[in-house]
Amino acid sequence: MKTFTEHDSLQRYSLAGSTMGTRYTAVLYAASGFDSSAVTTDLQQAVDKVDQQMSTWKPDSELMRLNGADCGQWLAVSDELIWVLSSALLISKESEGAFEIGVGALVSACGFGPQAPSLNLPGRQAGAGDVLEIDPDNSRVRKHAPITLDLNGIAKGFAVDQLARCLDRHAIESYLVGIDGEMRASGVKADSRDWCVALEKPIKGRREVLGSLELSNTSIATSGDYRHWRERDGVVFSHTMDPKTGAPLASDLASVSVLCTSCMYADAWATALLVQGLERGRLMAKAQGLSAIFVVRDGAELREVTVGL
Incomplete structure (x- = not known):
């Protein structure tokens, strides 16, 4: 290819x-x-493949087959799912459990999965790192105890990385790919300027621009409480779960955006830092060498706190 x-x-x-x-x-x-x-065909095939591997909305996806497998039963899965699961467990360890994929039952109970919400919260459960055994050499995985895995905090970022890999294979050097707020940029535009992306205000029900960032050869992912949420009897449920409490996250921290090379890592770390909150999140971002933007609700105002930018 040229x-x-x-x-x-x-x-x-x-x-x-x-x-x-x-x-x-x-x-x-x-x-x-x-x-x-x-x-276009290759890009569509790339994201369709990720969806078939990691969706909680497809009963026959690899992830859902793993969720439904008997404890102790080895299940052959794709190398891509092995990689994402392994990365999720690593980030969970590095984030002191703030990023956790074993919250599927909690996600479903709060109405963010394909099942009807029950609001019968299962409470704090064992982490996936305590339950899941991954055998990368043989592309297989098994559970040692019942657990429902949810990859919504990392799979979309991985899909963006797969879009980027697809364009790399076509020898395209200048691009910006994205799924919602997860984006990855390569090179610069034809005018030699960096790619410019908008940072959204964390406001429920409408979309406004908070600011803009210039990207080149990097990714950005945002996690917040303003895009996906539920309300019942006056109580608002965030789609981000707090593994430590076994309940939806409740915090003055409205959103966190993370910049790093891999969109998958940016996606997962944005969730982890949001769960940790501003003060612990700032310290963790510094310790991990991450660039991050924290947006805090201060009364009716929004306040930005940056790390590494």
Whole structure:
């Protein structure tokens, strides 16, 4: 394949498709005559594959087969699921349990899964790291106790990384790919300027821009309480779960955005830092060498606190 350079006449292409209940987007620069249909097909296949591996909304996904497997039963799974599960357990350990994929029962009880909400919260449960055994050499995994896994805090970021890998295979050097607020940028635009992305205000029910960031060869992911939430009898339930309390997260910290090379890691760490709260989250971001933006509700005002930027 040809590698496009600054000496070629570059044109802007905008591609998109459906995935994970929302849409992916890919904006890229390539030479005139670029076959966008072939790349669109590959991009769609990439996100469809992740959805089939890690969705909690598809009863036949690899993740749901694992959730339904008997304890002690080895289950053969894809290398991609092995990688995401292993990464999730590592980040859980590094975040002192703030990032936890074993909260599927809690997520469902609060109405953020395919089942009807029960609000019968299961309480604090064992972490996935205590229950899950991963055998990467043989691409298999098993549970040693009942647990319901949920990868919604990491799978979308992984899917963005897969979109990026797809464009890399097509020798495209300048692009911005994203799924909702999870985005990954490569290179610069045709005018040699970095990619510019908006940071959203964490306001329920409407979308406003808080600020903007310039990205090149990096990813950004945001976790917050303003996009997905439920209200019942005047009580608001966040879609982010606090593993330490076994209940939806309740905090003045409205959102956290994390920047790092991998969108998967940015996605998971944004959740972890949100769960930790501002003070512990700031210390943890510094200890991990992460760049992060914390947005705190201070009465009716929003206050930004940055680390590593």
